[in-house]
Amino acid sequence: MKSTMQDAPLLIRDIVLRGEQIYGTKQVFTLTPQGVDVASFSQVAANARRLANAFARLGVSADTRVATLMWNTQAHMEVYLATPTMGAILHTLNVRLFPEQLSFIINDAEDYVIVVEETLIPILARVRSLIPSVRHIIVKGHDSEGLLGDVLNYDELLAVETDHFDWPDLDERQAAILCYTSGTTGDPKGVLYSHRSTWLHSMASTVTNSVGLSESDRVLAVVPMFHVNAWGLVYTAFMAGTDLIMPNMLFKGEYLLSMIEQLRPTIALGVPTIWNDLLRAASEKTTSDFSSLRGILAGGAAVPRSMIEAFKERHGVDVIQGWGMTETSPLAAVAIPPGASSPEEEITYRAKTGRIIAGIEVRLKDVDGQALPWDGVSVGEFELRGPWVTGSYYHGQGSESFRDGWLRTGDIGTLDAQGFMVITDRTKDVIKSGGEWISSVDLENKLMGHPAVFEAAVVAVPDDRWDERPLACVVFRSDQTATVEELATFLADHVVKWWIPERWAFVESIPKTSVGKFDKKVLRASYAAGALEITQRS
Ligand code: AMP
Numbered sequence: 001m002k003s004t005m006q007d008a009p010l011l012i013r014d015i016v017l018r019g020e021q022i023y024g025t026k027q028v029f030t031l032t033p034q035g036v037d038v039a040s041f042s043q044v045a046a047n048a049r050r051l052a053n054a055f056a057r058l059g060v061s062a063d064t065r066v067a068t069l070m071w072n073t074q075a076h077m078e079v080y081l082a083t084p085t086m087g088a089i090l091h092t093l094n095v096r097l098f099p100e101q102l103s104f105i106i107n108d109a110e111d112y113v114i115v116v117e118e119t120l121i122p123i124l125a126r127v128r129s130l131i132p133s134v135r136h137i138i139v140k141g142h143d144s145e146g147l148l149g150d151v152l153n154y155d156e157l158l159a160v161e162t163d164h165f166d167w168p169d170l171d172e173r174q175a176a177i178l179c180y181t182s183g184t185t186g187d188p189k190g191v192l193y194s195h196r197s198t199w200l201h202s203m204a205s206t207v208t209n210s211v212g213l214s215e216s217d218r219v220l221a222v223v224p225m226f227h228v229n230a231w232g233l234v235y236t237a238f239m240a241g242t243d244l245i246m247p248n249m250l251f252k253g254e255y256l257l258s259m260i261e262q263l264r265p266t267i268a269l270g271v272p273t274i275w276n277d278l279l280r281a282a283s284e285k286t287t288s289d290f291s292s293l294r295g296i297l298a299g300g301a302a303v304p305r306s307m308i309e310a311f312k313e314r315h316g317v318d319v320i321q322g323w324g325m326t327e328t329s330p331l332a333a334v335a336i337p338p339g340a341s342s343p344e345e346e347i348t349y350r351a352k353t354g355r356i357i358a359g360i361e362v363r364l365k366d367v368d369g370q371a372l373p374w375d376g377v378s379v380g381e382f383e384l385r386g387p388w389v390t391g392s393y394y395h396g397q398g399s400e401s402f403r404d405g406w407l408r409t410g411d412i413g414t415l416d417a418q419g420f421m422v423i424t425d426r427t428k429d430v431i432k433s434g435g436e437w438i439s440s441v442d443l444e445n446k447l448m449g450h451p452a453v454f455e456a457a458v459v460a461v462p463d464d465r466w467d468e469r470p471l472a473c474v475v476f477r478s479d480q481t482a483t484v485e486e487l488a489t490f491l492a493d494h495v496v497k498w499w500i501p502e503r504w505a506f507v508e509s510i511p512k513t514s515v516g517k518f519d520k521k522v523l524r525a526s527y528a529a530g531a532l533e534i535t536q537r538s
Contacts, residue, residue, distance in 0.1 A: 009169075009170070009171065009172035009195070009196070010172045010195060010196045010199035010200065011085075011170055011172055011195045011199065012081075012084045012085050012176055012195050012198055012199065012235060013085045013167040013168075013170070013195075014199075015199060015202060015235050015238050015239045016045060016048070016081050016085050016167070016238055017167070018238075018239075019041055019045070019237075019238030019239060019241070020041055020042055020045035020238075022241065023041050023215070023238070023241035024040060024041050024042035024045075025040055025041070025042070026040065026041045026215075026237075026241050026242070026243050027039070027040055027041070027243045027244075028040075028041070028044055028074050028077060028243070028244045028246060029243070029244070029245045029246065029263055030072075030073045030074045030246045030248060031245075031246065031247050031248045031250050031255070031259065032248060036263070037074060039074050041238065044074060044077055044078055044081065045081060046163040047075075047078045047158060047163075048078045048081035048082040048085070049082070049161075049162075049163045049164060049165035050157075050158040050161040050162070050163050050165075051078050051079065051082040051157070051158060051161075052082040052085070052086040052165040052167075053161040053162060053164075053165055054157040054158060054161050055082065055083070055086065055088065055113065056086070056165075057161075058113060058135075058136050058152075059112070059135070060083075060086070060088050060112065060113060061087070061088070062087040062088065062174075063087070063088065063089060063174075063175065064088045064089065064112045064113070065088070065089045065091050065109045065110055065111045065112055065113075065178065066079065066083045066088050066089065066090055066091065066111070066112065066113045066114075066115070067091040067092070067093050067106060067109065067111040067113065067114045067115070067134075068090070068091070068092050068093060068114070068115045068116075068225075068226070069093045069095060069114060069115070069116040069117065069120045069123065069124055069226075070092075070095075070115065070116065070117045070120070070140065070225065070226070071095070071117060071119075071120075071224070071225070071248045071249040072221055072222075072224060072225045072230065072246040072247055072248060072249075073117070073140075073246050073248055074246060075115075075117075075140045075154060076225050076246075077225075077234050077244070077246070079115050080225070080229075080234045080235075081234070081238075084176035084177060084195065084198070085167050086165070086167065086168065087168050087170055087174070089175050089176065089177065089178050089192070090176065090177045090178070091109050091111055091177075091178040091179075092177075092179065092225060092226040092227075092229065093105065093106070093114070093226060094180075094182075094224075094226045094227065094514050094515070095120055095123060095224075095226055096514035096515075097514055099123075099126045099127050101188065102123070102124075102126075102127050103127040103130040103131055104187060104188070105180050105188055105190075106127070106131045106133070106134065107130075107131060107132075107133065108180075108187075108188075108190060108394070108395070109178055109180075109190065109394075110133040111131070111133055111134055112133060112134065112135055112136070113134070113135065113136045113137075113138065114134055114136075114137050114138070115138045115140065115154065116137060116138070116139055116140070116148075117139075117140045117141060118139060118140060118141025118142055118143070119141070119249065121139065121143050121145075121147050121148060122147060124137070124148060125147035125148055128147075128148055128149065136152060137150075137151045137152065138151070138152045138153070138154050138157060139151045139152070139153055139154060140154040140155070141154075170195060171195075172194065172195045172196040172199070173194050173195075173196055174194060174195060175192040175193070175194060176192075176193055176194055176195045176198055177192070177193040177198060177229060178190050178191070178192050178193075178394065179191050179193070179228055179229060179326050180326070181325075181326045181327070182326070182513055182514060182515055182517075187397075189393040189394065189397045189398050190393060190394030190395065190397075191326050191327055191390045191393060191394065192390070192394055193229075193329060193388070196387065197329060197387055197388040198232065198235055198329070198388075199235075200359060200387050200388050201232050201235075201236075201329040201331060201388040202232055202235040202236040202239045202240075203239065204331055204357055204358070204359050204388070205231075205232055205233075205236040205240075205331055206236060206239060206240045207357075207358065208336075209334070209336055209355075209357065209358065210322075210331060210334045210336070210357045211236075211267070211297055211320065211322070211331070211334060213236050213237070213240045213242050213267070214240050214241070214242065215240060215241035215242065216266065217240070217242045217243070217265075217266045217267055217294075218242065218243035218244075218245065218263070218264065218265045218266050218267075218292075219233060219237065219242050219243070219244055219245065219265060219266070219267050219268070219269060220245045220247070220256070220259060220260065220263075220265035220267070220268035220269070221233050221244055221245065221246055221247070221269055222247060222251060222256065222268060222269060222270030222274050223269045223270050223271065223300070224251075224515070227300075227515045228324070228325075228326050228329070228330040229329075230269070231269055231297075231299075231322075231324075231330055231331060232329060232330075232331065233269065245259060245263050245265055247259060251274060252277065252281070253274075253277035253278045253279075253280055253281030253282070254281045256268070256274070256277075256278050256281070257278060257281050257282055257285070257288055260289070260290060260292065260293065261288070261289045264292035265292060265293065266292060266293060266294050266295075267293065267294055267295050267296070267297060268293065268295075268296050268297070269296075269297045270296075270297075270298065270300075271298065271299070271300040271301055271515070271516045271517065272298050272300075272301050272302070272303050272304070272307060273301070273455075273512065273516045273517075274516065275296060275298055275303075275307060275311070275319070276307060276454070276455065279307065279310055279311070279314075280454070280477075282314070282315065283314075288315070290315040290316065290317050291316075293315075293317045294318070295317065295318045295319070295320045296311060296317055296318070296319050296320065297320045297321075297322055298319050298320070298321055298322070299321060299322035299323055299324065299330075299354075300515065300516070300517060301516070301517045301518065302353070302423060302441045302444065302445060303319060303321045303351070304351075304444070304445040304448040304449065305347065305351040305445055305449060306445070306448050306449035307319065307448070308321075308347055308350050308351055309347060312343075312347065318350065319350055320334060320335065320336065320350070321334070321335040321350060321351070321352070321353060321354055322334045322335070322354055323353045323354035323411075323421065323423065325409060325411075327389065327390045327401075327407055327409070328360070328384060328386075328388065328389050328390075328407070328409075329388040329389070331357065331388075332354070332356065332357065332360045332362075332384060332386075332389070333353060333354025333355055333356045333357060333360070333362075333421055334354050334355060334357055335349060335350055335351075335352045335353065335354045335355055335420065336349075336355065337349035337350060338355075338418065349420070351445075352420045352421070352422050353413065353420075353421050353422050353423045354420070354421055355418065355419045355420045355421070356419045356421065359386050359387060359388070360384055360385075360386040360388075360389065361384065361385040361386055362382055362383070362384055362415065362419070362421070363382075363383050363406065364378065364380040364381070364382060364383075364414075364415045365380050365381050365383055365403075365408075366378075366380045366381075367380075369403070372415075374415045374416060374417050374419070375414075375416065375417070376414050376415070376416035376417070376420075376422075377414060378414060378415075379412060379413065379414055379424060379437065380412065380413075381408060381409065381410065381411065381412050381427060382409045382411050382412075382413065382415070382421060382423075383403065383406040383407060383408050383409065384406060384407045384409060385405060385406050385407070389407050390407065391405070391407075410426055410427045410428070411423050411425075411426060411427075412424055412425045412426070412427055412430060412437075413425070423441060424437070424439035424440075424441050424442060425437070425439055425440055425441055429459070429460070429520050430460070431458070431459075431460040431468050431469070431470050432460070432467060432468050433463070433466045433467065433468055433469055433470070433498070434465075434466045434467065434498075435467075436498075438470055438499045439499075440457075440458040440459065440460070440470065440520075442495065442499075443456075443458040443470060443472065443491070443495065443499060443501070444456050444457055444458050444518075446490075446491055446494040446495055447472060447474065447487065447490075447491065449490075449494075450482065450487060450490050451477075451480070452476050452477060452480040452481060452482040453474055453475070453476065453477070453482070453487075454475045454476060454477045454478075455474075455475040455509075455510050455518075456472060456473065456474045456475070456510075457472075457473045457510045457518040457520060457523060458470045458471065458472050458473070458501065459471050459473070459520045459523045459524050459527070460524070461503060461524070461527050469501065469502060469503065470499070470501040470503075471501060471503040471504070471505065471523075471527060471532075471534075472487070472501040472503070472504050472505070473504075473505045473506075473507050473510060473523055473532070474487070474504065474505070474506055474507070475506075475507055475508065475509055475510060476506065484504045484535050484537050485537070487504070488500050488501075488537055500537075501537070502536060502537045503534050503535075503536060503537075504534065504535045504536075504537065505527075505532040505533060505534055505535070506533075506535070507532070510523070511523065
């Protein structure tokens with residue numbers, strides 16, 4: 001029997017309309033080198049309608065790809081709202097990509113318009129002659145050196161348009177947003193979110209068992225808007241009535257600290273390397289005020305327990321760990337402790353990767369594809385299914401990542417009976433030593449708990465006897481150091497003896513990917529090329 005319920009489509013349009021109607025006075029703060037620009041949701045939505053009129057005049061219609069090369073700003077938000085709502089497809093370009101990757105992605109997506117910020121013009125200029133599908137470039141700011149040839153000016157375009165635009169009725173399954181994976185193995189692959197998936201993902205970010213964003217929140221959005229849609233934040237903010245603080249390109253610890261003290265966010269979102277830098281900046285000041293924060297959402301890479309402890313002990317701030325990937329929109333798991341009986345147990349829950357959220361199904365598979373139990377011990381690959389998980393890649397690439405309707409995440413770890421997952425590695429990063437797995441993530445997290453260690457990355461290197469062994473690459477805090485023996489002794493209290501690396505490299509910094517994760521392929525290549533100075537543990 002069919003239900004009697006209506007079947008209303010889930011559209012980004014309705015998030016925007018409702019957000020403007022009932023949360024019109026909510027605010028967006030954009031940091032600029034001169035100060036802070038403030039706009040209301042009503043102003044942002046009105047600008048989005050002006051922009052939609054301008055886009056329509058330029059020939060943007062259903063399915064046209066509109067790309068952005070922008071930092072976290074109000075203008076970027078306006079493009080986020082206008083593009084999918086008028087039926088076109090928003091494509092955010094990562095400003096940190098190499099020119100070959102950037103032109104590859106623009107051509108793969110067949111972008112028609114690119115909106116670029118003044119400060120990023122040199123990046124686009126390098127590939128301008130290689131991207132024939134791009135008909136219009138709109139500059140927020142000025143191309144004073146004329147690097148891009150014929151361009152349109154963002155503010156001038158909006159100034160001549162009305163703020164009336166009839167957002168069309170759309171199919172909820174229509175593509176709304178195109179994001180590319182970071183392509184650490186092979187070329188980046190496109191993932192197309194729909195209106196429906198974006199709507200449901202936004203809703204999932206508002207429930208208390210996940211991030212629980214609400215009208216009482218003010219979010220510091222440190223996760224870049226070119227990385228998985230800033231974890232869906234713009235749409236969630238409009239759905240939940242959440243103020244947004246946009247740091248523009250000012251992501252350093254010192255800036256973040258002053259934003260936290262002055263604009264008093266309740267929650268801040270970003271990758272662990274950013275939060276490590278914030279801790280450093282705070283430790284260099286005599287006082288710092290974190291009292292407005294109810295939490296720091298950290299994800300995109302493993303969050304070391306020592307970082308969770310440091311935020312709690314030094315600043316009274318809870319770290320909320322989240323897990324997801326471009327393929328999952330990205331939110332899929334959030335580590336909210338289920339009523340811990342002691343502060344120690346609470347930290348233990350927070351140090352898990354995440355608890356799978358409602359709407360996402362998970363299963364754990366061994367190398368032969370056999371299901372593994374949810375016992376917190378068996379190690380396998382996570383596979384996911386759900387309405388905001390992709391079922392394929394754009395242009396049908398990467399079909400090996402899907403198995404009978406499930407996404408193979410390439411993340412390896414354990415799952416317990418309560419649905420908490422702990423990631424121990426990526427499939428491509430596991431260390432297979434004498435037939436047994438060593439978790440690089442575990443070793444890194446433990447090493448980063450040593451007081452002298454600022455960052456540590458562990459990679460597999462070839463070994464005659466054991467096939468592979470871990471190589472630990474360590475960055476010390478300024479003015480601090482430790483010997484290999486001291487670090488090995490420290491590790492011996494935390495991991496089994498045979499995991500402890502023999503090979504160590506003390507480096508100035510760990511190479512990072514375009515989205516701020518440890519770039520382990522660069523470390524492996526440096527080792528193979530003999531470019532790392534190795535200290536051998538006796
Ligand atoms: P991306 O698609 O660039 O967002 O990368 C997704 C990948 O980041 C995941 O497949 C994981 O390998 C990694 N990742 C995200 N969150 C976490 C986390 N909390 N702990 C460990 N790895 C994570």
